[in-house]
Amino acid sequence: MKKLTIFLLLLGIFGSCKMDLDQQPISDATSETFFQTTNDFVQGVNALYNGLQKYPDRLMNLSETRSDNLYAISDGGVRDWEGINSFHKTIASNPYVQEAWYTNYNVIFRVNNFLEQLQSKGATVITDEGLRNRMEGEAKFLRAFLYFDLLRYFGKVPLIDHVVSAEEAKTIPRSNVEDIYTFIIGDLNKAVETLPVPAGYAEADRGHANKYAAKMLLGLVYMTRSGPTLGIEGAGQASNEWSKAVEQFNEIIASNEFLLLDKYADIFSYNNERNKEVIFNIEYASGANPVVGSTFPWVLVPDNWFNSLGLGTQGGLTIRPVSNDFMGTYVTDDSRRPFCIQEGYIYNKVAENRPFIKKFVDVTKVPASRMDWPINYIVFRYSDLLLLKAECILNGAPGNSSTDVDAVVNQIRKRAGLTTELANVTKSQLMDERRREFIGEGLRWFDLIRSGTVEPVMKAWIAKEDQAKQMSDFQLNYILYPVPQSELDNSPGLYTQNPGY
Structure with missing residues (x-):
């Protein structure tokens, strides 16, 4: 097994080596040697962000593909995403499932090492207390972000807040969901306390986590915990913390740092990164x-479309069609449809009529290397915040549901070119609007779970969409993914597999 060193991290090596809890800690000697100056710590915290490189791909593979947005039955041989889309029971060794576990823990181990070095040497090496506190806030934001990702996919996971040896790792069981939430909230409260607003960063560091990104994540954590339990040990705890979420969102709104852009396409423009709608991006x-x-950008796009445009291959992928059900939600003149969805093409005189998501592709910006697209990924944006706040109000948080919610939803619809205004917007209508607004961004699966509608929606959708009878029946256990089989094999008896697998 490869051992990651600080040197490799600073080179930006992301690697695809297998990482699990049976790993050696980052070399103490390497850490002690490296962290000697303020600049060393600056480079160290910068390197932590490298671990988020595959986060958007994970959303496409595990969230978007799992949802009713895509009917991803492969037609060019069995693809790894098919078991995800079709609710197969035998996906404990699926590479997408393993990546979510291994990559998140890989970066958590780096964060823990960084925080221990900051604790032991930071006060001596970094004379600027504000910088030292900011670095701690960044590291804790990232750790909370990673644990929240693990929690939503796997439910109970091992909670590790310090550098551990290989032998110690083999003894750490999965923690209860509530304990993980307590840890996440603690890290985020520290991040909110210590992180600057976006303007507090130098221009070169503006992509780092800021105070409002921490508040946005904290609000989403409260909302997710407020969702129904659904009879599983997952992220929903029925905690009724909708008002706590709104408190976080209101502070972001009151900052006047962010706004809705006039045109939907401008949010994702390669020439308009870090625009006023972006709260946090990778x-x-x-x-x-x-x-x-x-x-x-190309994860959900078939290669033959690129080939039809004379742009060469990207990921060697076949089509993951957008579901007929989703396409049926559009109304005339919705500008999001032509921007987000490609509806057919011809390659080698063969027509492909099934639609697919091309939202993040600018065909004038295709790079020389398919691994090197020049576009950031927006994790949190202002339109998401406004619609999440509306959801909280519909769930009983302070606000006027008939005024505040309608105003937000109609503002989003107006930007999309829709002239018909809605009145007395319901939860179902709100979720439908979120589905169209965030198609391809990996939010739909989590929206279904948080709203408690995942079971009836997915069962009805499979019955309607899966005319070829390729999918398994949906069950609530499939809200969570299985613990990777290699983790079970590594420490026999330490973990119990999630039910249903």
Whole structure:
């Protein structure tokens, strides 16, 4: 098993080596040698962000593909996403499932090492207390972000807040969901306390986590915990913390740092990154060596479309069609439809009529390397915040549901070119609007779970969409993914597999 060193992290090496809890800690000697100056710590915290490189791809593979937005039955041989889409029971060794576990823990181990070095040497090495506190806030934001990701996919997971040895890792069981939430909220409260607003960063560091990103994540954590339990040990705890979420969102709104852009397409423009709608994004840089560009733009796009345009292959992928059900939700003149969805093409005189998501592709910006797309991924944006706040109000948080909710939904619809205004918007209508607004962004699956509608929606959708009878029946256990089989094999008896697998 490969051992990651600080040197490799600073080169931006992301690697695809297998990482699990049976790993050696990052070398103490390497850490002690490296962290000697303020600049060393600056480079160290910058390197932590490298671990988010594959996060957007994970959303496409595990969330978007799992939802009713895509009917991803492969027609070019069995693809790894098919078991995800079709609710197969035998996906404990699926590479997408393993990546979610291993990559998140890989970065958590880096964060823990960084925080221990900051604790032991930061006060001596970094004379600027504000910088030292900011670094702690960034690291804790990232750790909370990673644990929240693990929690939503797997439910109970091992909670590790310090550098551990290989032998110690083999003894750490999965923690209860409530304990994980307590830890996440603690990290986020520290991040809110210590992180600056976006303007508090130098221009070169503006892509780092800021105070409002921490508040946005904290609000989403409260909302997710407020969702119904659904009879599983998942993210929903029925905690009724909708008002706590709104408190976080209101502070972001009151800052006047963010606004809705006039045109939907401008949010995702390659020439308009870090625009006023962006609260937090994952930064990529095309043309670097080693490569630190993005790959998510082509994850849901078939190669033959690129080939039909004379742009060469990207990921060697076949089509993951957008579901007929989703396409049926559009109304005339919705500008999001032509921007987000490609509806057919011809390659080698063969017509492909099934639609697919091309939302993140600018065909004038296709890079020389398919691994090096020059576009950031927006994790949190202002339109999401406004619609999440509306959801909280519909669930009983302070606000006027007939005024505040309608105003937000109609504002989003107006931007999309829709002239018909809605009145007395219901939860179902709100979720439908979120589905169209965030198609391809990996939010739909989590929206269904948080709203408690995942079971009836998915069962009805499969019955309607799966005329070829390729999918398994949906059951609530499939809200969670299985613990990777390699983790079960690594420490026999330490973990119990999630039910249903």
